[in-house]
Amino acid sequence: MPLKAVLFDMDGVIVDTEPLHRKAYFKTFNDLGIDVSEDLYTSFTGASTKRVCDTLIETFNLKQTFEEIAETKRNYFKEYFYHDGDFDLITGVKDLILHYYDNGIKLILASSATMTTINMVFEKFELEPYFMGKISGADLKESKPHPEVFLLAAGMAGEPVENCMVIEDSTNGILAAHRAEIFCAAYRSAHSKNQDYTLADTVVSDYSDLEIDKISQYFD
Template structure:
């Protein structure tokens, strides 16, 4: 069995509370701009996709004719206004990172968010210099669920995919990790079907539930 040498973190919804702001910004933008009313639960199922892809699917499913690119940009601007100065690490994240760091495990951050958002999160949470590799939206041609983001992080770390564990919270992120040949721990959203997490190697309700020995024994 391969030795686990690296842990790769998704960002939104795993490390920080930004997912709530992403959802609210999108809901508010659609309501204000085109009068489309969506609930938080309706938007949650698109977790792990960037705004443009979320909107394409929403418009296709609801037969809406609108520009997903324009509305994605407006949603991003609204998100940045909402989230600046309000970013917090989710419970258990700092403790897990410190434990992994002390054990000598390499750390990577792999996000579909834009570089400016990732940099803001790192700055506001005091995690500058913690990660050995960082992959953002601008670094890859193919976003999650394609394996490219996690494979790039593995290459940057100089660690084989089978020696990596990914912590994710979306079906697209889990698919990305597993397609890259990595183990995956999924943070379960109680509002989504448990079948969304069928590919994951381990399910938990919170990062607080992840122990160092759980990771090493995967």
């Protein structure tokens, strides 16, 4: 079955927003006058903003509401998003997106990020013309490693799962693709830490390795 659609995760695959979130959170901690240890911050990985704020309120006995803390953090994040000189697309991903697009491959974004963040990324880096659809896991009942987001993305592309490929970088995302029975290419970046690639069908560190002629043997 030939490759017809590629389902992209966003964070860690198209952009790496983690350093921006980190800067925004630590600026917020500073404003709140609290000292958050590395261990506590690490425990927030993958957690929703609400869960992080609720934990901070409980741990440090804060008077602020979840909404107030989240608003402060969101404003710092936006500031870094638009003005941090180090923030850019992950090396090689724009070329890969153009390569698929030029070869008639349907592209769907299937990310756990909020649609607000997805739209900010698409606008900043002018990705909108190349994707036929975007799905935010934040709008779904189930989140990765549940396969729902990728099954919906395949449906949005109008292709059976065997004609699709997922590009992921996280343990949960790879597991979600595996459960959806969709071929999964794992991207191992310099930022990838403690992720499990065991269930990925192929692992690359350079996006040029995912060009159609180099992966065609998987889709004969």
